[in-house]
Amino acid sequence: MELECEKNHLVQALQVVSRAINPRSPLPILSHVLFQCQGEQLSCTATDLDFGVVISVGASALDSGSVACPARLLNDIVAKLPGAPVRLKANADGRLHIHCGRSKFEISTLPAEEFPGIPQPGELPQVGAPQKSLKGAIRRVTFATASSEESRAVMTGVYTHIEGSQLTLVATDGRRMAYHELAIDNPEGLQVQAIVPGRAMLELSRLLNDSEEPVYFSLAQGQFYCSIGNVAMHSRLLEGVFPDYRRVLPQSFQRFARVGRESLLGAIQRMLVVAQEKQSPNLIVMDVGGDSMTLSANTPDVGVAQEEVAVVYEGDPLKIAFNGKYVVDALSVLDCEEVEFDLQDDTRSGVIRPYGQIEYKYVVMPVRLREVVEEAAV
Amino acid sequence: MIAHIDMDAFYASVELRDNPRWRGKPVVVGYDGSRGVVAAASYEARKYGVFSAMPMAKAVRLCPGLVVAPPRFEVYSSISSGLRALYAEYTARVEPLALDECYLDLFEWESPGRIVAEIRSRIHSAFGLPASAGIGPNKYVAKVASGKAKPDGQLLIAAESVLEFLWPLPVSELWGVGPKTAERLRNHGLVFIEQVAASSVEDLTRIVGRSGADLHKLAWGRDDRPVETDFEAKSLSCEHTFERDCGDLEELGRVLKRQVTRLEERLGRLRMRAGLAVVKIRWPDFRTETRSVRLRSGSLWEASMSVLAERLRVVKQPVRLLGLGVGDLVSEDVPTQLELF
Numbered sequence: 030m031e032l033e034c035e036k037n038h039l040v041q042a043l044q045v046v047s048r049a050i051n052p053r054s055p056l057p058i059l060s061h062v063l064f065q066c067q068g069e070q071l072s073c074t075a076t077d078l079d080f081g082v083v084i085s086v087g088a089s090a091l092d093s094g095s096v097a098c099p100a101r102l103l104n105d106i107v108a109k110l111p112g113a114p115v116r117l118k119a120n121a122d123g124r125l126h127i128h129c130g131r132s133k134f135e136i137s138t139l140p141a142e143e144f145p146g147i148p149q150p151g152e153l154p155q156v157g158a159p160q161k162s163l164k165g166a167i168r169r170v171t172f173a174t175a176s177s178e179e180s181r182a183v184m185t186g187v188y189t190h191i192e193g194s195q196l197t198l199v200a201t202d203g204r205r206m207a208y209h210e211l212a213i214d215n216p217e218g219l220q221v222q223a224i225v226p227g228r229a230m231l232e233l234s235r236l237l238n239d240s241e242e243p244v245y246f247s248l249a250q251g252q253f254y255c256s257i258g259n260v261a262m263h264s265r266l267l268e269g270v271f272p273d274y275r276r277v278l279p280q281s282f283q284r285f286a287r288v289g290r291e292s293l294l295g296a297i298q299r300m301l302v303v304a305q306e307k308q309s310p311n312l313i314v315m316d317v318g319g320d321s322m323t324l325s326a327n328t329p330d331v332g333v334a335q336e337e338v339a340v341v342y343e344g345d346p347l348k349i350a351f352n353g354k355y356v357v358d359a360l361s362v363l364d365c366e367e368v369e370f371d372l373q374d375d376t377r378s379g380v381i382r383p384y385g386q387i388e389y390k391y392v393v394m395p396v397r398l399r400e401v402v403e404e405a406a407v
Numbered sequence: 408m409i410a411h412i413d414m415d416a417f418y419a420s421v422e423l424r425d426n427p428r429w430r431g432k433p434v435v436v437g438y439d440g441s442r443g444v445v446a447a448a449s450y451e452a453r454k455y456g457v458f459s460a461m462p463m464a465k466a467v468r469l470c471p472g473l474v475v476a477p478p479r480f481e482v483y484s485s486i487s488s489g490l491r492a493l494y495a496e497y498t499a500r501v502e503p504l505a506l507d508e509c510y511l512d513l514f515e516w517e518s519p520g521r522i523v524a525e526i527r528s529r530i531h532s533a534f535g536l537p538a539s540a541g542i543g544p545n546k547y548v549a550k551v552a553s554g555k556a557k558p559d560g561q562l563l564i565a566a567e568s569v570l571e572f573l574w575p576l577p578v579s580e581l582w583g584v585g586p587k588t589a590e591r592l593r594n595h596g597l598v599f600i601e602q603v604a605a606s607s608v609e610d611l612t613r614i615v616g617r618s619g620a621d622l623h624k625l626a627w628g629r630d631d632r633p634v635e636t637d638f639e640a641k642s643l644s645c646e647h648t649f650e651r652d653c654g655d656l657e658e659l660g661r662v663l664k665r666q667v668t669r670l671e672e673r674l675g676r677l678r679m680r681a682g683l684a685v686v687k688i689r690w691p692d693f694r695t696e697t698r699s700v701r702l703r704s705g706s707l708w709e710a711s712m713s714v715l716a717e718r719l720r721v722v723k724q725p726v727r728l729l730g731l732g733v734g735d736l737v738s739e740d741v742p743t744q745l746e747l748f
Contacts, residue, residue, distance in 0.1 A: 203703060203746055204745075206747055272748040277748065308742075309742040309743075312742055352744060396742045397742060
């Protein structure tokens with residue numbers, strides 16, 4: 030294999046594929062990027078066997094062929110090269126020669142044949158969504174996935190449901206749940222439910238831009254496939270049964286609070302500074318009634334804090350406590366002026382959504398306070 | 408003064424109280440079966456040489472006509488709570504040692520002997536159960552005295568009579584001296600506590616190791632440990648040995664369910680909740696494994712059952728012993744994050 034390529038193209042390609050490389054992988058080949066060069070194209074592939082990325086960049090092949098190069102090392106070298114065309118040549122002795130301006134490098138490679146096969150989507154039915162809205166939806170949902178040390182692996186993924194012209198994304202860690210509906214273009218009437226790893230969702234959103242231009246993807250054969258411009262990514266889907274999210278979407282509320290998103294976000298962030306109780310971290314008490322919501326935090330040995338936020342409120346007064354971090358997480362990913370915080374009572378879930386919109390719902394369970402326990406025990 | 412109140416043959420006495428037809432008969436509490444052990448023996452049964460911790464099969468052999476009552480821990484446990492409530496009327500400083508044993512700090516009372524007599528008589532009328540008590544200047548003396556007061560009696564050892572009381576007793580009455588240590592002491596000519604008191608700490612250390620200094624102190628009737636009232640359970644557990652190794656998930660599940668119920672009741676009484684479940688499994692080859700799993704609210708049953716099912720699927724062997732424990736206990740008063748699923 031021998032080729033010439035713009036340095037910038039190579040830098041971009043190596044950056045994109047590096048996302049799929051696990052530097053601690055026990056298999057040496059997985060820390061390598063596969064170069065395949067033919068005609069005017071260099072395609073670079075990396076995978077950790079669950080998640081993989083392929084990017085094609087313009088190059089002039091002097092001799093087509095393929096080789097697996099150590100990704101980190103190559104990335105470090107290429108990033109520091111002067112801004113001149115880069116010439117790569119893989120020799121039969123397994124060495125890759127890198128020439129750029131007056132610089133020369135020679136590094137070891139592995140044979141391309143050792144590189145694992147990458148699942149190919151072939152001719153699968155696809156659905157399309159505007160990049161900007163899909164990117165926003167992923168951002169508003171994926172943060173609610175469970176971290177990997179949690180016991181239920183399915184909850185580290187985003188439940189993805191395609192039916193008709195609607196895509197539904199749901200993520201939960203068991204204590205809060207983010208739900209998003211999105212209109213999609215589904216020309217072939219694809220109907221599918223799958224759990225896409227949260228990580229793959231985040232990688233996808235990194236590749237998306239803020240345009241109305243559609244992105245197409247498919248969910249089939251246990252894989253999620255998506256290609257955007259010159260990048261194609263795939264991820265193994267998570268197996269298992271996702272919790273029945275419909276069951277925990279509250280159907281009715283007794284209390285409705287409309288509140289400025291930023292003022293509530295700021296107030297809770299300030300309360301969190303003192304909410305440091307070890308056994309119930311980030312505990313924020315909300316006292317809502319009339320036209321105000323009083324937030325407070327109290328950690329013996331640390332301090333107390335209180336702040337009042339103006340609300341438009343309907344319903345009986347309520348004292349309810351939350352893990353303030355859960356509320357902050359949701360308020361931070363929204364970009365609306367006002368949110369509606371719909372509540373039932375102090376032991377049932379509340380729902381946060383952008384005011385006047387129904388596509389997004391964030392369900393959050395409260396923290397049961399001591400007083401309630403005592404009353405219940407009497 | 409400190410009192411050590413100890414219920415007489417507690418479980419067996421409860422069974423005798425609730426089953427009048429057994430009165431006068433030798434009764435033990437425990438599971439009847441080849442692997443059961445005696446959890447408690449009535450005084451009638453003790454006459455036949457039956458004692459707690461003895462294998463049930465041996466007890467039955469020693470004592471023909473022995474009545475074997477299956478344990479009812481929930482009953483014993485609720486009596487125990489009642490007893491503690493009664494003690495609490497006399498002193499805030501109560502240290503429970505077991506369901507049937509407590510230390511009471513009675514330093515505020517002028518005549519502790521009279522108070523203890525009153526407590527014992529109230530136990531008798533409220534619960535219909537006999538209790539014995541030892542009263543002494545410290546925990547050690549009180550505990551030895553309650554042993555001497557049994558059954559259904561009390562013994563007060565005033566500070567000035569401590570040595571007179573202790574010294575004629577055999578070395579096995581020293582705290583921490585089991586059969587092996589007693590043997591070692593006897594081999595060095597130390598048979599009675601008085602002889603231990605007369606030995607030097609150095610000699611004792613040579614004989615029994617590091618605990619030599621402690622033994623010397625005890626032999627002189629000295630024990631400065633206070634009654635610990637801030638005792639808090641850090642973990643709870645129970646286990647079940649199967650009559651025959653059991654590979655039937657349904658039956659294992661039933662046993663586990665009982666254990667879950669029992670632990671949940673105990674947690675409820677302590678007003679605690681658990682953050683961790685520990686499943687213990689002993690396989691036929693005696694290999695014992697424990698698996699812990701984080702608990703989210705209300706899922707002790709689900710969490711432990713899924714661990715059990717998973718281990719059974721992997722190991723593919725019957726189970727000899729199944730145990731369940733809970734740890735990371737926190738007070739119910741700590742706010743709880745509620746769960747969606």
